[in-house]
Amino acid sequence: xxxxxxxxxxxxxxxxxxxxxxxxxxxxxxxxxxxxxxxxxxxxxxxxxxxxxxxxxxxxxxxxxxxxxxxxxxxxxxxxxxxxxxxxxxxxxxxxxxxxxxxxxxxxxxxxxxxxxxxxxxxxxxxxxxxxxxxxxxxxxxxxxxxxxxxxxxxxxxxxxxxxxxxxxxxxxxxxxxxxxxxxxxxxxxxxxxxxxxxxxxxxxxxxxxxxxxxxxxxxxxxxxxxxxxxxxxxxxxxxxxxxxxxxxxxxxxxxxxxxxxxxxxxxxxx
Numbered sequence: 001x002x003x004x005x006x007x008x009x010x011x012x013x014x015x016x017x018x019x020x021x022x023x024x025x026x027x028x029x030x031x032x033x034x035x036x037x038x039x040x041x042x043x044x045x046x047x048x049x050x051x052x053x054x055x056x057x058x059x060x061x062x063x064x065x066x067x068x069x070x071x072x073x074x075x076x077x078x079x080x081x082x083x084x085x086x087x088x089x090x091x092x093x094x095x096x097x098x099x100x101x102x103x104x105x106x107x108x109x110x111x112x113x114x115x116x117x118x119x120x121x122x123x124x125x126x127x128x129x130x131x132x133x134x135x136x137x138x139x140x141x142x143x144x145x146x147x148x149x150x151x152x153x154x155x156x157x158x159x160x161x162x163x164x165x166x167x168x169x170x171x172x173x174x175x176x177x178x179x180x181x182x183x184x185x186x187x188x189x190x191x192x193x194x195x196x197x198x199x200x201x202x203x204x205x206x207x208x209x210x211x212x213x214x215x216x217x218x219x220x221x222x223x224x225x226x227x228x229x230x231x232x233x234x235x236x237x238x239x240x241x242x243x244x245x246x247x248x249x250x251x252x253x254x255x256x257x258x259x260x261x262x263x264x265x266x267x268x269x270x271x
Contacts, residue, residue: 017170028049033126037175044140050110085193096123099120146162153175198218
């Protein structure tokens with residue numbers, strides 16, 4: 001049975017968080033406020049729960065949800081090959097509007113969809129969301145709306161779209177909070193260096209570069225590697241001529257540069 005809780009009331013908030021924690025443990029979905037819009041959340045380590053989340057939204061496995069975490073030190077348990085540059089961004093902008101894409105820890109038993117071995121992580125700047133995350137651990141979260149519909153900015157709006165597919169709705173008021181602009185998180189690909197913005201959002205490129213100057217802008221090409229310096233001494237003319245004569249003329253074909261695949265996780269709104 002679907003239940004809504006008014007989390008502006010301390011009593012209902014406590015009851016709602018307890019019910020939401022229980023629902024997550026039972027592989028069911030809940031709706032909660034975040035610092036951007038409302039999100040539909042499920043146990044990130046339960047393929048059954050993640051599938052229910054995707055089905056509730058009318059979304060396929062090709063659009064895997066990001067994972068929200070309650071604290072910075074959860075990063076290393078979920079991601080591998082975390083660069084110093086990526087860690088600096090997380091320390092500077094978490095909690096907040098920055099999503100970082102990493103290589104997922106290969107030992108983790110989860111299935112978020114077609115992730116190509118990556119995971120998108122964020123720590124939201126929302127008191128209710130963080131309180132639930134501290135109770136449950138990492139949650140797969142996507143915007144609380146049917147795919148193609150407007151993102152929900154209240155729990156009641158989410159319930160209109162998601163109805164009985166969600167066990168618990170936590171109503172925390174309008175999101176984003178009144179007086180702030182609704183902006184999706186900035187997404188940065190941290191699976192390789194240099195770091196690269198794959199979606200512009202709440203954290204500007206200028207702010208990112210204040211922390212890590214080498215972050216690439218959306219669509220910006222990586223700089224070419226520096227050419228090796230020429231030797232200090234050139235061979236004597238007769239030697240060079242002899243070497244040239246000894247080698248048949250040939251054209252060197254450069255293999256076309258492989259196009260790097262941008263990791264997924266750039267579609268969701270409640271990141």
